[in-house]
Amino acid sequence: MKKDNILKKTWVMVLLASLCQALWGVVFPVIKKSYELFSISGVGSTLLFASIRFMIAGVILLLLDTFMEKRFPVLDKKGYASVFMLGTIQTGLAYAFQYIAMISASSINCSILNGTGVIFSTIIAHFISKDDKMNGRKALGGVLGFIGVLVCFLWGGKLEGFSLKGEGLMLLSILTFVTGTNLSRIVTTGIKSVVVSGYNLLVGGAELFILSLFLGGRIGNGGLYGIMCLVFLSLTSCVCLYLWTALSSANSVSKVAVFQCINPITGAIAASLLLGENVFQPKYIVSVLLVTISIIIITKGRKKA
Numbered sequence: 001m002k003k004d005n006i007l008k009k010t011w012v013m014v015l016l017a018s019l020c021q022a023l024w025g026v027v028f029p030v031i032k033k034s035y036e037l038f039s040i041s042g043v044g045s046t047l048l049f050a051s052i053r054f055m056i057a058g059v060i061l062l063l064l065d066t067f068m069e070k071r072f073p074v075l076d077k078k079g080y081a082s083v084f085m086l087g088t089i090q091t092g093l094a095y096a097f098q099y100i101a102m103i104s105a106s107s108i109n110c111s112i113l114n115g116t117g118v119i120f121s122t123i124i125a126h127f128i129s130k131d132d133k134m135n136g137r138k139a140l141g142g143v144l145g146f147i148g149v150l151v152c153f154l155w156g157g158k159l160e161g162f163s164l165k166g167e168g169l170m171l172l173s174i175l176t177f178v179t180g181t182n183l184s185r186i187v188t189t190g191i192k193s194v195v196v197s198g199y200n201l202l203v204g205g206a207e208l209f210i211l212s213l214f215l216g217g218r219i220g221n222g223g224l225y226g227i228m229c230l231v232f233l234s235l236t237s238c239v240c241l242y243l244w245t246a247l248s249s250a251n252s253v254s255k256v257a258v259f260q261c262i263n264p265i266t267g268a269i270a271a272s273l274l275l276g277e278n279v280f281q282p283k284y285i286v287s288v289l290l291v292t293i294s295i296i297i298i299t300k301g302r303k304k305a
Contacts, residue, residue, distance in 0.1 A: 007246055054095065054202070094177035108271045109152065118141075144294040149291070197241050261293075
């Protein structure tokens with residue numbers, strides 16, 4: 001049976017899509033835990049840790065494509081220019097902002113803010129895509145999502161738990177990443193998704209590595225637990241991305257994208273279990289619920305890619 005036919009089976013799609021989003025939701029708490037295990041505090045050390053994760057993930061994806069195609073993926077000049085630009089935007093810039101933000105931002109706040117990526121992507125797509133315009137359903141979902149964010153930080157009538165160097169940078173990271181995602185649909189036409197992702201992660205990771213050296217980045221000995229965290233983060237960047245791309249190609253976008261609602265839920269649960277964050281406060285419960293509903297509303301009616 002062909003791979004696409006297997007991935008079109010409902011139980012396979014539901015299982016793998018849920019698994020990908022559940023694992024992606026756990027990423028923020030694992031990053032925060034890794035900071036503790038590797039004694040990471042400064043910007044240089046933070047970027048060094050991020051660079052190792054993404055370079056490993058990029059190499060794995062490129063080797064995977066090499067194994068499947070029996071040759072290493074070589075691009076033309078235009079292709080290399082495209083993946084270099086995307087690597088700089090989506091991995092170099094976006095994840096630099098994210099990893100620096102997570103030095104001070106709580107994991108649960110990051111999970112909630114990350115849910116706005118679907119909203120920002122919808123807004124940006126309206127201006128650069130002829131086939132993905134804003135409508136009443138998407139607007140309603142966007143409003144609910146932003147209300148969910150406001151509930152998180154304005155609970156009790158005053159701004160709490162929000163800082164520019166933490167949550168502010170996280171929002172900038174999300175905006176940068178979704179901008180790159182929308183650009184990738186234009187500039188990488190004709191290049192396999194796994195190859196684009198592999199070069200994207202490798203280029204951005206290399207840029208972060210060079211920058212971290214200039215900033216004096218150092219990481220401590222994280223022990224076995226720390227290595228396990230790093231391996232987990234690297235695998236979520238490549239294996240889950242590969243599976244998600246394959247699922248999106250084999251099924252309608254709406255059937256797969258709706259499972260993004262799992263992300264903030266697992267992120268909240270993992271923040272409680274791994275970091276001991278008090279995520280069961282009323283403001284977090286209401287906020288996660290609204291952001292989750294927002295994602296479902298926005299993604300449920302998407303057309304097939």
